[in-house]
Amino acid sequence: MGDRWQVAVDRGVCIGSGLCASTAPDGFRLDSARQSHPVTDEMAAQEAVLAAAEGCPVEAIVITEADSGEALFPPEE
16 A cells, blocks of 8 residues: 555545544544545545445545555455
8 A cells, every 4th residue: 555545535426424434533524414525635545544435335435546546445346
């Protein structure tokens, strides 16, 4: 895993379950509409952020390597 990640939430897919914010409170926040968004678009690689993406019930979180753009989550099939 690289040192820096680009993190995005597809707000058209997000159902506002809040699992990401509870799993990685330093990485995600829910807005007033209960839509998730990353605290910042680029962040240090964190196991909690990856766990939040893996636990998202609708796979709304996308993580890529900041330097290379390589997709980390969701995995390519």
